[in-house]
Amino acid sequence: MAVIGAERFVPPGADMRELREAVDACRGCALYRDATQAVFGDGPADAKVMMVGEQPGAREDIAGAPFVGPAGRLLDRAMVEAGLDRKRIYVTNAVKHFKFTRPDDGKPRIHKKPGRTEVVACRPWLVAELGQVQPDLLVCLGATAAQAVLGPAFRLTQHRGEVIVPDDGDFAGCRVLATVHPAAVLRSRDQDEVYAGLVDDLGVVAKQIGGYA
Template sequence: MSCADAPPAVTHTLPDAGPDPYDASPYVPQRGGLPAHRRAAAVCRGCPLFEHATQTVFGKGDPSARIVVVGEQPGDQEDRQGEPFVGPAGRLLRKALREAGIDVDAAYLTNVVKHFKFSQEGPGKRRIHKAPSLREMSACRPWLIAELNLVRPDVVVALGATAGKALVGGSFRVTRDRGALIPMADEDGGRHVVATIHPSAVLRANDREAAYAGLLADLKVAAKALE
């Protein structure tokens, strides 16, 4: 077949992101379910984090889950595998959810920020996690709100400060607000947040046993709220 007979190349037209480079909302579909949103998120350019991450890490789990668990952002293993909570912190979280009486298979797991933010350090250039900025968190929040509106859970678990602020508001403090049912920001009623520490904080703690016990106690509050 000659070059003249070759079929035209298939291209994917990205939406117009508008003047603000920190806004994912132009990429969020106006219709469609979670699969359509996952496909759209794969080409999101709503903040500069996409430039260095391997891929977008969208949420995963039961599309009609009564409980959604929200973390900060994907880690190194999540970035490589394209799924949330598959690294060491994710394995610890799944263990704690099961011990708290929450069916992991009936939950939906996601993060506020969908791309891995990191710096490369050391001789082997290890990828070291960096916390997302408020601007990056705000840019990506439309994806989280879309997920919550599609799944429509009864309870949302916020893991750590970034998730808590995205769900409750800027005044959120983990040490003050953890382990209680808190109305979600911008909600007319019915949906509540239970905040706790991120499982990665348990892995970093000097007293892991005590930190894990606190995480488990908070998750049991969420489990009880589902009864």
């Protein structure tokens, strides 16, 4: 199936409840074929902070909620240390369906990074969420999320922890900060160092919004 984009599946003028109900019918790319379900964002619609990851993982694909697996638990811990409250933050992903490979030996599904075409195809959902939440700060977790918002030329290693305001495109005028994805911490050989960097960046988020959120 060719990538056609999600725009025709996003109900115009929909509120958050209507968007959440509509997302599972999205056929904007082929990822829906193998995923259990679409995973929409979660959190208060008036949150000061909106966090965007790459895509749901295996746990999220089954649960139907974002950041509920090992990476999500690590993110929860990092947010507490940085002075942020998960319950007051809206969390979502750039891509709403789980992309994976399935080993022949019956082992668990293996995460596969979504391609640029899939990220672009799913963008209308992210734009719709942003329009509903209207956060003070949009936090991108990982390079895929950052490039979904700031463009494919963005380099996380050069600009992580900085507040950037794009001047064109779907996210023009939005204050954006990018940091590592919590899954990158779990994969790192030096987890303590990478985790400390994530906490530091989330501390910048807390300061930007004026304290505990």
